[in-house]
Amino acid sequence: MTGQNHTAGKPKDAVDDALTRRIRRKRALTRFNLFVESLAPRLLWPAAVVALYVALSWLGVFLLLPFAVRIALLFFLVAGFVVSLWPLRHLRIPSAHAAERRLEAHNALAHQAISVRLDRPARQTPEAMALWQAHQRRMAERLLEIDSGLPKPDLAAVDPYALRAVPVLLLFVAWFYAGPDSASRLADAFAPPAGEGETQVALRFDAWISPPGYTRKAPVYLQADGEEAITGIPEGSVLTVRLSGEGADQPITFTPDSSEEAQAPAEAEQGALANSASFSLSSGGRLEAAGRNWEITVDPDEAPMIAFKGTPKAAANGALELEYTVTDDYGVTRAHAEIAPAGDVDPHAEPVYPLPEFPLNMPGRSSEDHSAFTSRNLTEHPLSGKPVTITLIAEDAAGHVGKSPALEMVLPERTFRNLLAGSVAEQRQIFALDTRRMPEALQYSAAITLRPEETIPDLTQFLLIKSAQTRMALAHDDDSYRDTADYMWDIATGIEDGALSDAERRLREAQDALSEALENGASDAEIARLMQELREAMQQFMSEMAQRMQPSEQMPGDQQTLRQRDLDNLLNQLENLARSGNRDAAQQLLSELQRMMNNLQPPSSTAQQQGGQQNSEMRQQIDKLGELIQEQQRLMNETFDLDQQLQDRERWGDPEPSPGEQAEDGEKAPRDMTAEELREALKQLQEQQQGLAEQLSEMQQKLSELGMPPAEGFDQAGEAMEGAAGALGEGEGSAAVEGQGNALEALRQGAQQMMNSMMAQGQGQQGQGPGGQTGWGNQAGRDPLGRNQGADGLDFGDNVDVPDEITVQRAREILDAIRERLNEQAPLPSEPPYLERLLEPQSQN
Structure with a gap:
C-alpha cells in the first residue's frame, strides 16, 4: 500500500459523507488541544510574574518601599516577564498528521485507522480491492465513536516543585486585603517619589463594630463614604477604626450623646502612615475620622426578667419545686433562688449552716414561654418547716441582674412518721438555727432518754442518741456544731427509713454531681463516670424501696418491668444527650429525673391498710378505657x-x-x-x-x-x-x-x-x-x-x-405532588421506587 494525498483524488461521496465531516471536526479540535498543551506551559511563568505584580500592588508593598527600591523591584519584574516570554519563540501550530496520530492514540485505534479512509492499495486487483474495502468498513465502524478529548498541559514538566501555587495563593490573600481599593492600587508602582506629587500613599479607611460574643451578632462594617446612621448596635460593642497611608495621622474621635467631650479610646496606636483606635460603646454617639462623620445608635442591654410561674410546691419527699419564666434580650447565663428567713428573726442568731443554695435551670431553647422547672431537696436544711422569703435572681452575660418580687412561704420539710426520729430532727433544728440554744436542745434530748425502755425500745437507737448528746455537750466551734448537726440528721433519717436514707442521699449526691458537671462542661469521660454512679445509686435506691414494701403491695411483674424500663430509657437518653454536646437538654432531662425521684416515696401505714377489690375493679375499667x-x-x-x-x-x-401486591391475608x-x-x-x-x-x-x-x-x-x-x-x-x-x-x-x-x-x-x-x-x-x-x-x-x-382539617389538606397536597412526580419520566432509576414507598400507608405502632 502507498499513502496518497489527503485532499487530491478523493471521491466526492467520501469527502462529503457524515463520517468524514466528523473526522475533520474532531481533528480540528485535537489540533486546538495540542496547541493549548504547547502554549500553557510557556505562559505559566509570564502569568506568575503578572500575578506577583498584582499581589504586591494589592498588598501595598510598592507604597511602603523607598522609591529607588520600588524602581529596582519593578525593573526585576519587567525583566522577568520579558525573559519568561522567550520560550514562546518555539510555539508552532500542530499539523493535521500530528492531530490524527493524537486521535488514534486517544481512542486506542490501531493500524492508522483514520488514514485508511483516504489511502488506496498498491495493487488494485478485484481481490485486493474487495479485501481493502472490507478493511475500510471495519475501521469506519471504530471511527463512529471517535472523541477528541480535552487539553492536558504538562505543567509539572516546567514546574516540578509546584511553585506556581505561591503567586496564586498570594493573589487570593491580597484581593481580600485590598478590598474596594484593588483597582486603584495597581498603579502604585508608578507613583512619583515623595515631594514630586501631591500624595504618595492613598489614605485607606477601615472601621467596624464588633458586638459582644454573647449576642451572637455579626460585625458591622462602616462604609468609607461616611455620613450614614448606624443603628441597632448592642451595648458593650467595640468600635475599631484604622487609617493607613498619607494623612493617617489625623485624629479619630468618638463623642457619646450624653457628653460633649470626646471619649478616650480603649486602645490607640499612631504612626506616620498608620493610626488606629478602639472605643467601647456603652451609649450612642458620633464618630469622626478622615473628615467623615457617622451617627451610631446603641441599644441598651436590658436587665433579665424572672418571675414565678405559679405557686412553689412541695414534692412527695418534701423537695421544693419551683416553676418560673426567664427572659432576656440576649439570654441569661445563670439564675438562682435566694432563700432567707422571714417573720420574727433574731438578728443576733448564730446559725450552723449558711442560707440554702438553690441554683435554677435555664429554659430550653424550644420553650415558647421561656419557662423552666427546678426541683431540689432542702429538707436537710434547718430552715425547712420555717417561714422564708424566696426571691428569684437572674444574671446575663453583661452583668445585669434581674429579681422577682419576694414570695413568702413555709419551706417544705420532711415528714417523720416515727415520733422518735421526728424528735431528734427537732432537737437538731433548735441549735442549728442558733447555736446559743444548744442547752435547750440538750434538755429535750435528755427528756426522751429518761425512760428509754418506754420511749426507745431499740438499743441501737438509744446508743446513737446518747452519743449525739455527748457531741452536743462537747461542741464548741463551727466545725463541731456542723458535725453534730450532720450526725443527728443521719440518726433521724436512719430511724425513719433505715438503709433507704443512705441510698436516697447517695442518689441525691449523684444527681447533684452530674448536674454540676453538665453546667461546667465536663469531659465525656467524666460524664460517663458520673452516669455510672447515678445508675448504681438509682439501682440501690429502687432496691431499698422494693424491700420496704409488703408482699401485698408489690406491683404486678409487667408493671414493675415497664417502670424499670422507663427509668433505663430515661438514663440512656440522658447520657446520649450529655455526650453528644446537647448539655442544655441533658440538664432539663436530669431536672425531670430529680422531680420523678423526689415524688418516689415509701408507703405510709395508711396506704398499707387500704386498697381492695374496688380498686382492682377500678383498675380494670381504666385499662379498658385505655x-x-x-x-x-x-x-x-x-x-x-x-x-x-x-x-x-x-x-x-x-x-x-397490579396482581401480586396484596396484603398478607390475600x-x-x-x-x-x-x-x-x-x-x-x-x-x-x-x-x-x-x-x-x-x-x-x-x-x-x-x-x-x-x-x-x-x-x-x-x-x-x-x-x-x-x-x-x-x-x-x-x-x-x-x-x-x-x-x-x-x-x-x-x-x-x-x-x-x-x-x-x-x-x-x-x-x-x-x-x-x-x-x-x-x-x-x-x-x-x-x-x-x-x-x-x-x-x-x-x-x-x-x-x-x-x-385537623388544615393538616389533612396539606397531606393531600403532598400526596398529589408525589403522584404527579411519579407520572413523569424520572431522571434516575432509583426515584420511582422511593416515591412508591412514600405512598405506602405506614403501620401504626
Missing part, C-alpha cells in the same frame, strides 16, 4: 387512610391492576382498590365503630356501679361515635374521620374528668390507687415517678395528635 382509646385511634387511622385513597380515586381515577391493599371497593371498605368499618360505642356504654355503667360520677366527656364521645358509625354506613369517610376525632378528644376529656374525680375522692392516695401504683403515699395525683396519672401514668393516647 384499650378503648387506642382502638378508636386505630380505627380513625384506618378510616383516614381509606378516605384518602378514595379522594385520590375521585381525582385521578382507579389504579391499574385482600387488596387500599392503594390497589377501586373507588367502589374503597366505599365498601368504609361501610364495613361501621360494625367496628358501633362495637366501640357499645363498649363505652358498658364501661360507663360499670363505673357508675363503682360510685364514679358520670363524666360529660364520655357522653359526648358516645354521641360522636354514633355519628361516625352513621357516616361510615353511608361511605362518607371525611365525616366519619371528623366524628372519630371528636370522639377521641371527648374520650380523653372524660378520662381526665374521671381521674380528677378519683383524686378528689382520695382514691389516688390509697394503698393501691386506680392508677395501679401501689402504696406510694400522697403524691398529689401523680404516679411514683411524679407523672400525672391522667396523662402520663396511663396511656390515654395523648401522644397521638388528631389531624
Whole structure:
C-alpha cells in the first residue's frame, strides 16, 4: 500500500459523507488541544510574574518601599516577564498528521485507522480491492465513536516543585486585603517619589463594630463614604477604626450623646502612615475620622426578667419545686433562688449552716414561654418547716441582674412518721438555727432518754442518741456544731427509713454531681463516670424501696418491668444527650429525673391498710378505657387512610391492576382498590365503630356501679361515635374521620374528668390507687415517678395528635405532588421506587 494525498483524488461521496465531516471536526479540535498543551506551559511563568505584580500592588508593598527600591523591584519584574516570554519563540501550530496520530492514540485505534479512509492499495486487483474495502468498513465502524478529548498541559514538566501555587495563593490573600481599593492600587508602582506629587500613599479607611460574643451578632462594617446612621448596635460593642497611608495621622474621635467631650479610646496606636483606635460603646454617639462623620445608635442591654410561674410546691419527699419564666434580650447565663428567713428573726442568731443554695435551670431553647422547672431537696436544711422569703435572681452575660418580687412561704420539710426520729430532727433544728440554744436542745434530748425502755425500745437507737448528746455537750466551734448537726440528721433519717436514707442521699449526691458537671462542661469521660454512679445509686435506691414494701403491695411483674424500663430509657437518653454536646437538654432531662425521684416515696401505714377489690375493679375499667382509646385511634387511622385513597380515586381515577401486591391475608391493599371497593371498605368499618360505642356504654355503667360520677366527656364521645358509625354506613369517610376525632378528644376529656374525680375522692392516695401504683403515699395525683396519672401514668393516647382539617389538606397536597412526580419520566432509576414507598400507608405502632 502507498499513502496518497489527503485532499487530491478523493471521491466526492467520501469527502462529503457524515463520517468524514466528523473526522475533520474532531481533528480540528485535537489540533486546538495540542496547541493549548504547547502554549500553557510557556505562559505559566509570564502569568506568575503578572500575578506577583498584582499581589504586591494589592498588598501595598510598592507604597511602603523607598522609591529607588520600588524602581529596582519593578525593573526585576519587567525583566522577568520579558525573559519568561522567550520560550514562546518555539510555539508552532500542530499539523493535521500530528492531530490524527493524537486521535488514534486517544481512542486506542490501531493500524492508522483514520488514514485508511483516504489511502488506496498498491495493487488494485478485484481481490485486493474487495479485501481493502472490507478493511475500510471495519475501521469506519471504530471511527463512529471517535472523541477528541480535552487539553492536558504538562505543567509539572516546567514546574516540578509546584511553585506556581505561591503567586496564586498570594493573589487570593491580597484581593481580600485590598478590598474596594484593588483597582486603584495597581498603579502604585508608578507613583512619583515623595515631594514630586501631591500624595504618595492613598489614605485607606477601615472601621467596624464588633458586638459582644454573647449576642451572637455579626460585625458591622462602616462604609468609607461616611455620613450614614448606624443603628441597632448592642451595648458593650467595640468600635475599631484604622487609617493607613498619607494623612493617617489625623485624629479619630468618638463623642457619646450624653457628653460633649470626646471619649478616650480603649486602645490607640499612631504612626506616620498608620493610626488606629478602639472605643467601647456603652451609649450612642458620633464618630469622626478622615473628615467623615457617622451617627451610631446603641441599644441598651436590658436587665433579665424572672418571675414565678405559679405557686412553689412541695414534692412527695418534701423537695421544693419551683416553676418560673426567664427572659432576656440576649439570654441569661445563670439564675438562682435566694432563700432567707422571714417573720420574727433574731438578728443576733448564730446559725450552723449558711442560707440554702438553690441554683435554677435555664429554659430550653424550644420553650415558647421561656419557662423552666427546678426541683431540689432542702429538707436537710434547718430552715425547712420555717417561714422564708424566696426571691428569684437572674444574671446575663453583661452583668445585669434581674429579681422577682419576694414570695413568702413555709419551706417544705420532711415528714417523720416515727415520733422518735421526728424528735431528734427537732432537737437538731433548735441549735442549728442558733447555736446559743444548744442547752435547750440538750434538755429535750435528755427528756426522751429518761425512760428509754418506754420511749426507745431499740438499743441501737438509744446508743446513737446518747452519743449525739455527748457531741452536743462537747461542741464548741463551727466545725463541731456542723458535725453534730450532720450526725443527728443521719440518726433521724436512719430511724425513719433505715438503709433507704443512705441510698436516697447517695442518689441525691449523684444527681447533684452530674448536674454540676453538665453546667461546667465536663469531659465525656467524666460524664460517663458520673452516669455510672447515678445508675448504681438509682439501682440501690429502687432496691431499698422494693424491700420496704409488703408482699401485698408489690406491683404486678409487667408493671414493675415497664417502670424499670422507663427509668433505663430515661438514663440512656440522658447520657446520649450529655455526650453528644446537647448539655442544655441533658440538664432539663436530669431536672425531670430529680422531680420523678423526689415524688418516689415509701408507703405510709395508711396506704398499707387500704386498697381492695374496688380498686382492682377500678383498675380494670381504666385499662379498658385505655384499650378503648387506642382502638378508636386505630380505627380513625384506618378510616383516614381509606378516605384518602378514595379522594385520590375521585381525582385521578382507579389504579391499574397490579396482581401480586396484596396484603398478607390475600385482600387488596387500599392503594390497589377501586373507588367502589374503597366505599365498601368504609361501610364495613361501621360494625367496628358501633362495637366501640357499645363498649363505652358498658364501661360507663360499670363505673357508675363503682360510685364514679358520670363524666360529660364520655357522653359526648358516645354521641360522636354514633355519628361516625352513621357516616361510615353511608361511605362518607371525611365525616366519619371528623366524628372519630371528636370522639377521641371527648374520650380523653372524660378520662381526665374521671381521674380528677378519683383524686378528689382520695382514691389516688390509697394503698393501691386506680392508677395501679401501689402504696406510694400522697403524691398529689401523680404516679411514683411524679407523672400525672391522667396523662402520663396511663396511656390515654395523648401522644397521638388528631389531624385537623388544615393538616389533612396539606397531606393531600403532598400526596398529589408525589403522584404527579411519579407520572413523569424520572431522571434516575432509583426515584420511582422511593416515591412508591412514600405512598405506602405506614403501620401504626
